[in-house]
Amino acid sequence: MAKIDWKPGTMIYPLPAVLVSCGETPEEYNMLTIAWTGTICSDPPMCYISVRPSRHSYDIIKRTGEYVINLTTEDLAKATDWCGVRSGAKFNKWKEMGLTPAPATIVKAPIIAEAPIHIECKVKDIVNLGTHDMFISEVVNVIADDRYLDEETGAFSLKKSEPICYSHGHYFKVGEPIGKFGWSVEKKKKKKK
Template sequence: MENINGKELWKPGNMLYPIPAVMVSCQREGEKPNIITVAWAGNVCSSPAMLSISVRKERYSYDILKETGEFVVNLTNRKLAYATDWCGVRSGKDYDKFKEMHLTPLESRFVSAPGIAESPVNIECKVRNVLELGSHDMFVAEVMGVTVDEKLLDNKGKFDLRAADLISYSHGEYFTLGEKIGKFGYSVVKKKTSKRKK
Protein backbone atom coordinates (compact mmCIF):
# COMPACT_ATOMS: atom_id res chain seq x y z
CA MET A 1 0.00 0.00 0.00
CA GLU A 2 1.45 3.35 -1.06
CA ASN A 3 2.01 5.91 1.68
CA ILE A 4 1.98 9.66 1.00
CA ASN A 5 2.89 12.06 3.84
CA GLY A 6 1.47 9.75 6.49
CA LYS A 7 -1.67 8.84 4.53
CA GLU A 8 -2.33 5.49 2.85
CA LEU A 9 -3.46 5.59 -0.78
CA TRP A 10 -6.47 3.32 -1.27
CA LYS A 11 -8.21 2.21 -4.45
CA PRO A 12 -11.37 4.17 -5.44
CA GLY A 13 -14.27 3.36 -3.15
CA ASN A 14 -17.29 4.75 -1.35
CA MET A 15 -15.81 6.85 1.44
CA LEU A 16 -18.39 9.62 1.72
CA TYR A 17 -19.54 8.62 5.20
CA PRO A 18 -21.60 8.77 7.36
CA ILE A 19 -24.76 8.73 5.27
CA PRO A 20 -28.45 8.56 6.19
CA ALA A 21 -29.94 5.10 6.72
CA VAL A 22 -33.46 5.40 5.34
CA MET A 23 -36.33 3.05 4.67
CA VAL A 24 -38.01 3.59 1.31
CA SER A 25 -41.60 2.40 0.99
CA CYS A 26 -43.20 1.63 -2.35
CA GLN A 27 -46.23 -0.22 -3.67
CA ARG A 28 -47.76 -1.56 -6.86
CA GLU A 29 -51.52 -1.11 -7.15
CA GLY A 30 -53.34 -4.10 -5.68
CA GLU A 31 -50.22 -5.50 -4.01
CA LYS A 32 -48.83 -5.30 -0.47
CA PRO A 33 -46.58 -2.32 0.21
CA ASN A 34 -42.86 -3.01 0.50
CA ILE A 35 -39.89 -1.46 2.29
CA ILE A 36 -36.32 -1.29 1.04
CA THR A 37 -33.45 -0.02 3.16
CA VAL A 38 -31.32 2.45 1.20
CA ALA A 39 -27.92 3.87 2.13
CA TRP A 40 -27.26 5.69 -1.15
CA ALA A 41 -29.65 8.61 -0.67
CA GLY A 42 -29.24 12.36 -0.66
CA ASN A 43 -30.50 15.81 -1.57
CA VAL A 44 -29.81 16.96 -5.13
CA CYS A 45 -31.74 20.24 -5.54
CA SER A 46 -33.49 22.79 -3.33
CA SER A 47 -35.87 24.42 -5.83
CA PRO A 48 -37.74 22.34 -6.70
CA ALA A 49 -36.92 20.15 -3.71
CA MET A 50 -35.42 16.94 -5.10
CA LEU A 51 -33.55 13.94 -3.75
CA SER A 52 -32.09 10.75 -5.10
CA ILE A 53 -31.95 7.12 -4.06
CA SER A 54 -29.76 4.49 -5.72
CA VAL A 55 -30.95 0.90 -5.99
CA ARG A 56 -29.48 -2.28 -7.48
CA LYS A 57 -31.46 -3.72 -10.40
CA GLU A 58 -31.67 -7.13 -8.74
CA ARG A 59 -33.49 -5.78 -5.66
CA TYR A 60 -37.18 -6.73 -5.44
CA SER A 61 -38.22 -3.08 -5.05
CA TYR A 62 -36.36 -1.94 -8.17
CA ASP A 63 -39.14 -2.94 -10.59
CA ILE A 64 -41.79 -1.49 -8.29
CA LEU A 65 -39.97 1.85 -8.23
CA LYS A 66 -39.43 1.79 -12.00
CA GLU A 67 -43.06 0.92 -12.79
CA THR A 68 -44.82 3.20 -10.32
CA GLY A 69 -42.41 6.13 -10.33
CA GLU A 70 -43.34 6.86 -6.72
CA PHE A 71 -41.91 6.19 -3.28
CA VAL A 72 -41.67 7.54 0.25
CA VAL A 73 -38.35 8.11 2.03
CA ASN A 74 -38.80 7.42 5.74
CA LEU A 75 -36.11 8.70 8.10
CA THR A 76 -35.01 6.22 10.74
CA ASN A 77 -34.11 6.56 14.40
CA ARG A 78 -32.80 4.44 17.25
CA LYS A 79 -36.21 2.78 17.78
CA LEU A 80 -36.34 1.80 14.10
CA ALA A 81 -32.74 0.57 13.83
CA TYR A 82 -33.62 -3.14 14.10
CA ALA A 83 -36.45 -2.83 11.55
CA THR A 84 -34.19 -0.82 9.25
CA ASP A 85 -31.55 -3.52 9.26
CA TRP A 86 -34.10 -6.35 8.96
CA CYS A 87 -35.78 -4.73 5.97
CA GLY A 88 -32.36 -4.35 4.35
CA VAL A 89 -31.42 -8.03 4.57
CA ARG A 90 -34.82 -9.60 3.75
CA SER A 91 -36.62 -9.51 0.42
CA GLY A 92 -40.15 -8.23 -0.03
CA LYS A 93 -40.60 -11.13 -2.42
CA ASP A 94 -40.59 -13.44 0.60
CA TYR A 95 -41.94 -11.28 3.43
CA ASP A 96 -44.58 -8.70 4.23
CA LYS A 97 -42.13 -6.31 5.87
CA PHE A 98 -44.75 -4.02 7.39
CA LYS A 99 -46.38 -7.02 9.07
CA GLU A 100 -43.16 -8.73 10.14
CA MET A 101 -41.72 -5.56 11.73
CA HIS A 102 -45.07 -4.39 13.18
CA LEU A 103 -44.92 -1.17 11.17
CA THR A 104 -47.99 0.85 10.24
CA PRO A 105 -48.64 1.98 6.65
CA LEU A 106 -49.26 5.74 6.67
CA GLU A 107 -51.52 7.06 3.94
CA SER A 108 -49.68 9.51 1.71
CA ARG A 109 -51.17 12.70 0.37
CA PHE A 110 -49.38 13.06 -2.96
CA VAL A 111 -48.31 9.53 -3.95
CA SER A 112 -49.97 6.11 -3.85
CA ALA A 113 -47.19 4.46 -1.83
CA PRO A 114 -47.68 4.61 1.94
CA GLY A 115 -45.17 6.02 4.37
CA ILE A 116 -44.18 4.39 7.66
CA ALA A 117 -46.18 5.87 10.54
CA GLU A 118 -43.45 5.10 13.10
CA SER A 119 -40.89 7.13 11.13
CA PRO A 120 -40.24 10.67 12.43
CA VAL A 121 -40.24 12.13 8.90
CA ASN A 122 -41.86 10.87 5.68
CA ILE A 123 -40.85 12.37 2.33
CA GLU A 124 -43.26 11.67 -0.54
CA CYS A 125 -41.50 11.54 -3.92
CA LYS A 126 -42.22 11.23 -7.66
CA VAL A 127 -39.46 9.97 -9.93
CA ARG A 128 -38.37 12.48 -12.57
CA ASN A 129 -35.36 10.62 -14.01
CA VAL A 130 -33.56 7.29 -13.72
CA LEU A 131 -29.81 7.26 -14.34
CA GLU A 132 -28.12 3.94 -15.10
CA LEU A 133 -24.76 4.20 -13.36
CA GLY A 134 -23.30 0.71 -12.89
CA SER A 135 -23.94 -1.38 -9.78
CA HIS A 136 -26.87 0.94 -8.90
CA ASP A 137 -29.41 2.98 -10.83
CA MET A 138 -30.17 6.42 -9.42
CA PHE A 139 -33.80 7.48 -9.09
CA VAL A 140 -33.91 11.27 -9.11
CA ALA A 141 -37.21 12.38 -7.62
CA GLU A 142 -39.12 15.52 -6.79
CA VAL A 143 -40.34 15.93 -3.23
CA MET A 144 -44.11 16.32 -3.34
CA GLY A 145 -44.79 16.60 0.38
CA VAL A 146 -43.27 15.99 3.81
CA THR A 147 -44.92 14.86 7.05
CA VAL A 148 -43.19 15.37 10.40
CA ASP A 149 -44.08 13.91 13.79
CA GLU A 150 -45.53 16.87 15.70
CA LYS A 151 -43.91 15.62 18.93
CA LEU A 152 -40.55 16.52 17.36
CA LEU A 153 -41.36 20.19 16.76
CA ASP A 154 -40.16 22.81 19.21
CA ASN A 155 -42.27 25.79 20.33
CA LYS A 156 -41.26 27.69 17.18
CA GLY A 157 -42.29 24.81 14.88
CA LYS A 158 -38.68 23.85 14.13
CA PHE A 159 -37.77 20.17 13.76
CA ASP A 160 -35.79 19.05 16.82
CA LEU A 161 -33.06 16.84 15.38
CA ARG A 162 -31.79 15.68 18.77
CA ALA A 163 -35.24 14.58 19.91
CA ALA A 164 -35.67 12.59 16.68
CA ASP A 165 -32.63 10.44 17.59
CA LEU A 166 -31.90 9.78 13.90
CA ILE A 167 -29.39 7.16 12.81
CA SER A 168 -26.71 7.14 10.12
CA TYR A 169 -24.77 4.39 8.39
CA SER A 170 -21.04 3.97 7.89
CA HIS A 171 -19.18 0.95 6.52
CA GLY A 172 -21.79 -1.59 7.55
CA GLU A 173 -22.53 -0.06 10.96
CA TYR A 174 -25.30 2.14 12.36
CA PHE A 175 -24.67 5.22 14.51
CA THR A 176 -26.81 7.83 16.22
CA LEU A 177 -25.98 11.45 15.49
CA GLY A 178 -23.63 13.33 17.79
CA GLU A 179 -23.85 16.65 19.59
CA LYS A 180 -24.51 19.97 17.91
CA ILE A 181 -21.26 21.95 17.51
CA GLY A 182 -22.45 24.99 15.56
CA LYS A 183 -24.93 26.27 13.02
CA PHE A 184 -24.64 27.44 9.43
CA GLY A 185 -22.74 30.75 9.26
CA TYR A 186 -21.45 30.66 12.82
CA SER A 187 -17.86 30.98 11.58
CA VAL A 188 -18.48 34.45 10.14
CA VAL A 189 -20.96 35.94 12.60
CA LYS A 190 -19.28 38.56 14.77
CA LYS A 191 -20.01 38.39 18.46
CA LYS A 192 -21.84 41.42 19.81
CA THR A 193 -19.73 43.25 22.35
CA SER A 194 -21.46 45.12 25.10
CA LYS A 195 -20.26 48.69 25.63
CA ARG A 196 -19.38 49.51 29.20
CA LYS A 197 -20.96 52.62 30.63
CA LYS A 198 -18.46 54.99 32.18
Protein backbone atom coordinates (compact mmCIF):
# COMPACT_ATOMS: atom_id res chain seq x y z
CA MET A 1 0.00 0.00 0.00
CA ALA A 2 1.45 3.35 -1.03
CA LYS A 3 1.04 6.59 0.93
CA ILE A 4 0.41 9.74 -1.11
CA ASP A 5 1.29 13.28 0.04
CA TRP A 6 -1.44 15.88 -0.39
CA LYS A 7 -1.15 19.60 0.12
CA PRO A 8 -1.95 20.69 3.70
CA GLY A 9 -5.70 20.78 4.29
CA THR A 10 -8.52 20.16 6.71
CA MET A 11 -8.63 16.38 6.66
CA ILE A 12 -10.06 15.68 10.12
CA TYR A 13 -13.30 13.91 9.23
CA PRO A 14 -16.10 13.23 9.92
CA LEU A 15 -17.25 16.40 11.64
CA PRO A 16 -20.46 17.17 13.49
CA ALA A 17 -22.95 19.06 11.32
CA VAL A 18 -24.68 21.50 13.68
CA LEU A 19 -27.08 24.40 13.37
CA VAL A 20 -25.92 27.43 15.33
CA SER A 21 -28.70 29.83 16.32
CA CYS A 22 -28.07 33.44 17.26
CA GLY A 23 -29.71 36.81 17.82
CA GLU A 24 -31.22 38.72 20.70
CA THR A 25 -34.66 39.50 19.28
CA PRO A 26 -37.07 37.57 17.01
CA GLU A 27 -36.44 40.13 14.26
CA GLU A 28 -32.73 39.22 14.07
CA TYR A 29 -32.89 35.51 14.98
CA ASN A 30 -30.84 33.52 12.51
CA MET A 31 -29.13 30.19 12.18
CA LEU A 32 -26.23 28.87 10.17
CA THR A 33 -24.71 25.48 9.53
CA ILE A 34 -21.31 24.86 11.06
CA ALA A 35 -19.07 21.82 10.71
CA TRP A 36 -16.01 23.37 12.31
CA THR A 37 -17.00 23.01 15.94
CA GLY A 38 -15.92 20.97 18.90
CA THR A 39 -14.99 20.63 22.54
CA ILE A 40 -11.83 22.36 23.76
CA CYS A 41 -12.04 22.04 27.57
CA SER A 42 -14.06 20.04 30.08
CA ASP A 43 -13.58 22.16 33.22
CA PRO A 44 -14.83 24.78 32.66
CA PRO A 45 -16.81 23.31 29.78
CA MET A 46 -15.76 25.13 26.62
CA CYS A 47 -16.24 24.71 22.89
CA TYR A 48 -15.69 26.64 19.69
CA ILE A 49 -17.21 27.45 16.34
CA SER A 50 -15.25 28.79 13.38
CA VAL A 51 -17.16 31.24 11.18
CA ARG A 52 -16.24 33.19 8.06
CA PRO A 53 -16.57 36.96 8.72
CA SER A 54 -18.62 37.23 5.51
CA ARG A 55 -21.44 35.12 6.99
CA HIS A 56 -24.57 37.04 8.05
CA SER A 57 -24.53 35.47 11.54
CA TYR A 58 -20.90 36.44 12.17
CA ASP A 59 -21.70 40.06 13.12
CA ILE A 60 -24.67 38.97 15.25
CA ILE A 61 -22.54 36.52 17.25
CA LYS A 62 -19.66 38.99 17.55
CA ARG A 63 -21.98 41.77 18.80
CA THR A 64 -24.08 39.68 21.21
CA GLY A 65 -21.33 37.34 22.41
CA GLU A 66 -23.82 34.47 22.56
CA TYR A 67 -25.06 31.58 20.45
CA VAL A 68 -26.54 28.09 20.73
CA ILE A 69 -25.10 24.96 19.14
CA ASN A 70 -28.05 22.75 18.15
CA LEU A 71 -27.17 19.15 17.31
CA THR A 72 -28.79 17.86 14.14
CA THR A 73 -30.57 14.66 13.18
CA GLU A 74 -31.58 12.79 10.04
CA ASP A 75 -34.91 14.64 10.23
CA LEU A 76 -33.02 17.95 10.23
CA ALA A 77 -30.62 17.01 7.41
CA LYS A 78 -32.36 19.06 4.70
CA ALA A 79 -32.57 22.13 6.96
CA THR A 80 -28.93 21.67 7.96
CA ASP A 81 -27.83 21.71 4.34
CA TRP A 82 -30.20 24.52 3.28
CA CYS A 83 -29.14 26.80 6.15
CA GLY A 84 -25.52 26.29 5.11
CA VAL A 85 -26.02 27.48 1.53
CA ARG A 86 -28.59 30.28 2.01
CA SER A 87 -27.98 33.59 3.76
CA GLY A 88 -30.08 34.92 6.61
CA ALA A 89 -29.62 38.34 5.01
CA LYS A 90 -31.88 37.19 2.15
CA PHE A 91 -34.09 34.53 3.75
CA ASN A 92 -35.96 33.93 6.98
CA LYS A 93 -34.47 30.50 7.54
CA TRP A 94 -36.93 29.68 10.34
CA LYS A 95 -39.94 30.13 8.05
CA GLU A 96 -38.29 28.60 4.99
CA MET A 97 -37.38 25.41 6.88
CA GLY A 98 -40.42 25.28 9.18
CA LEU A 99 -38.28 25.39 12.32
CA THR A 100 -39.28 26.88 15.65
CA PRO A 101 -37.20 29.37 17.66
CA ALA A 102 -37.75 28.79 21.37
CA PRO A 103 -36.25 30.50 24.42
CA ALA A 104 -32.94 29.26 25.76
CA THR A 105 -32.48 29.09 29.53
CA ILE A 106 -29.54 31.49 29.96
CA VAL A 107 -28.55 33.15 26.67
CA LYS A 108 -30.78 35.43 24.60
CA ALA A 109 -30.14 33.47 21.39
CA PRO A 110 -32.97 31.02 20.65
CA ILE A 111 -32.78 27.26 20.56
CA ILE A 112 -34.12 25.31 17.59
CA ALA A 113 -37.03 23.46 19.18
CA GLU A 114 -36.80 20.52 16.77
CA ALA A 115 -33.16 19.72 17.69
CA PRO A 116 -32.36 17.08 20.34
CA ILE A 117 -29.58 18.96 22.19
CA HIS A 118 -28.97 22.68 22.64
CA ILE A 119 -25.61 23.92 23.93
CA GLU A 120 -25.85 27.50 25.19
CA CYS A 121 -22.56 29.38 24.72
CA LYS A 122 -21.03 32.70 25.75
CA VAL A 123 -18.06 33.93 23.75
CA LYS A 124 -14.83 34.36 25.74
CA ASP A 125 -12.43 35.14 22.90
CA ILE A 126 -12.35 35.56 19.12
CA VAL A 127 -9.23 34.40 17.30
CA ASN A 128 -8.63 35.42 13.68
CA LEU A 129 -7.22 32.41 11.88
CA GLY A 130 -7.37 33.44 8.21
CA THR A 131 -10.53 32.58 6.29
CA HIS A 132 -12.38 31.91 9.56
CA ASP A 133 -12.50 33.41 13.03
CA MET A 134 -12.75 31.02 15.98
CA PHE A 135 -15.27 31.92 18.67
CA ILE A 136 -13.91 30.30 21.84
CA SER A 137 -16.84 29.97 24.20
CA GLU A 138 -17.90 28.80 27.62
CA VAL A 139 -20.81 26.37 27.75
CA VAL A 140 -23.25 27.93 30.23
CA ASN A 141 -26.11 25.44 29.86
CA VAL A 142 -27.18 22.33 27.98
CA ILE A 143 -30.80 21.51 27.23
CA ALA A 144 -31.72 17.93 26.23
CA ASP A 145 -34.98 16.71 24.70
CA ASP A 146 -36.15 13.92 27.01
CA ARG A 147 -37.37 11.88 24.02
CA TYR A 148 -33.74 10.99 23.37
CA LEU A 149 -32.74 9.92 26.87
CA ASP A 150 -32.03 6.28 27.64
CA GLU A 151 -34.76 5.09 29.98
CA GLU A 152 -32.39 2.92 32.04
CA THR A 153 -29.36 5.19 32.38
CA GLY A 154 -30.76 8.68 31.74
CA ALA A 155 -27.88 9.24 29.29
CA PHE A 156 -28.42 10.90 25.93
CA SER A 157 -28.95 8.22 23.26
CA LEU A 158 -27.18 8.90 19.98
CA LYS A 159 -28.99 5.94 18.43
CA LYS A 160 -32.43 7.39 19.26
CA SER A 161 -31.54 10.87 18.00
CA GLU A 162 -30.06 9.67 14.68
CA PRO A 163 -27.34 12.37 14.44
CA ILE A 164 -25.67 13.31 11.21
CA CYS A 165 -22.09 14.26 10.42
CA TYR A 166 -20.29 15.90 7.52
CA SER A 167 -17.34 14.64 5.47
CA HIS A 168 -15.88 15.96 2.22
CA GLY A 169 -19.05 17.67 1.03
CA HIS A 170 -21.50 14.94 2.10
CA TYR A 171 -23.75 14.27 5.08
CA PHE A 172 -23.73 10.85 6.73
CA LYS A 173 -25.66 8.97 9.39
CA VAL A 174 -23.73 8.08 12.51
CA GLY A 175 -23.22 4.30 12.68
CA GLU A 176 -23.53 1.61 15.28
CA PRO A 177 -21.46 1.71 18.47
CA ILE A 178 -18.35 -0.49 18.55
CA GLY A 179 -17.37 -0.04 22.19
CA LYS A 180 -17.56 2.25 25.19
CA PHE A 181 -14.84 4.37 26.74
CA GLY A 182 -12.27 2.04 28.30
CA TRP A 183 -13.57 -1.15 26.69
CA SER A 184 -10.14 -1.99 25.28
CA VAL A 185 -8.64 -2.37 28.76
CA GLU A 186 -11.69 -3.51 30.67
CA LYS A 187 -11.23 -6.71 32.67
CA LYS A 188 -13.54 -9.55 31.76
CA LYS A 189 -16.06 -10.50 34.44
CA LYS A 190 -15.76 -14.04 35.67
CA LYS A 191 -18.79 -16.21 35.11
CA LYS A 192 -20.45 -17.49 38.26
CA LYS A 193 -20.70 -21.25 38.55
